[in-house]
Amino acid sequence: MISFRDWMSERVREYYRSDFRRDFFTAPELDRVFGYSLAYHIGELLKDYEEPYLLELGGGSGALAYDILTYLREREPGLYKRLRYYIYDFSPELVELQRKRLSVFEGKVFWRDRLFHMRGLIFSNEFFDCLPVHVVRGGKELFLESGKEVWRELSNPSIEEFLKRMGYGGLNQVVEVCLDCVDLLKGVAENLKEGYHLVVDYGYTSKDITKFPQGTVVGYRSHRVYNKPSEGMDITAHVNFSLLEEYGKDFGLLSLYIKNLRDFLLSTPLFTEELQRLTLSEAPEDIERLSRLKTLLLSMGETFKVLLQKRL
Template sequence: MISFRDWMAKAVEEYYRRSDFRRDFFTAPELDRSFGYALAEYIAGLLREFKEPVLLELGGGSGALAYDVLTYYKETEKEIYRNLRYYIYDFSPTLIKVQRERLKEFGNKVFWVESLVNLEGVVFSNEFFDCLPVHVIRDGKELFLQNDSELWRELEDDRLVEVLKRMGYENLSQTVEVCLECVDFLREVAAHLRRGYHIVIDYGYTTEELKKFPDGTMAGYKAHKFYPTPSEGMDITAHVNFSLLEEYGKDYGLESISLKSLRDFLMESSVFIKELERLSVSEEPEDVERLSRLKTMLVSMGGRFKVIVQRKLQEA
């Protein structure tokens, strides 16, 4: 017998460690460079207060986001680019190889780390927290798996009981996923961020939106198909609870200064809007294709994804 949480942790790690990296999903940076440019533009506004800015990306994937962020700074924010150091934290040797190849042209600006580094700057991620394993809970019981069948057992972990109580979820009659690793990562980020910002972009919900997902948010993706019941060999994810990030961030000195949908975040980006306007009047086949990808980003991802920005002030 194994808890769903342990099964998911193992399945996700095996999935990303596989040597035959397959594309079962597209992330926003893989759809179009405008996503990375919009994020880079936003981060530039935060980085101006740092003389030697450092960026740390959690979960670099194919390196697409790092490539676009670095390209944006190289081309349009030369002052930031000159002093910038870009760290990537990832546990997949396969993907690190892909990232190294993709980011070759940025030479010694990019570093790969096996654990978080102390820094002043910005820690950020896109579709990283949704990979972290969750405990699945319903009516005060936790989901375990035994030979393909489900077992529901009384809660044993005091941390789970504490989270359910603090978030006000104890008496909900629906499935709730609790990501203790998300809390642990927040603590780690805060411990390493001497001063700066933490940005999480991911699909997710707030406590108020929890009722939209009565059976939970767990899902698997394989070859671009969605499977409500995930199994091994798939990209397995659970939506991120942004209220949990806000609530537990406070314990570690991470104050949430903004939480909005990805659509709103992109529509407030001047670089994104300019590109959208340019593509809208172009008849070039490549531009027409890109416009449709930007629309996908705004329409189908835009409402489901959120962007949270947390600030860590320097400790006295």
């Protein structure tokens, strides 16, 4: 018998360690304007830092790092010169891919297998959704026994505390409890001596939790979504952004804003200028890019959120 949380943790590790298949695509792989938009905000946040560090959690194929560094090298050469870019990722296979892709930024990019003391920005795109969750319903927790679902006593007293603190105690539905998200957030706060924490991911806040009566855990395989995840799939859960805000306060992380990706992109001059330029262009490549920007704004724009926290 194994808790769903432990099972998910094992599956996610296996998934990113094995012959990593492309069962999903992420925003930076869709279009460079996503990374450039983040880079624009990074430039604004870190312009007064003498030697800022950027730490990306979960670097994937290295696409996001590539776009951010390309933008900063071209548009913010002063900042580019002063900064160091770090990636924290548990997949040796992906780190290898990142090293190859980012070799053009010689001497700028470094890898670490744990968080470390730094000043600057810790950020991630589609990282927190990989962290395993305890699945709870009616005071019981989901376990698996020979592949069958079994509901048992809660495995950890912190789950009960979480439900109380978040006001979820009376909910008559599946609730996912990401204690790993709390631990990670604590690690971010303890290591960030000065600066910001930025999270981009698909997720919800407490006011929307009842929209997911069966929870949000899904598995992806070959671009298809499965409500009952099984081995060999990329298993994820929507991120509870209210958790990140609430527990962030305990650790000295003050939320500056939380908005959906659409509003974040539309508040980025670089994005709106690009959108306007592509709308007026008749070049086939631009027409294709325009449709990708629309995907970012419309489908991803609604489900994805952006949270910015400042270290107090």
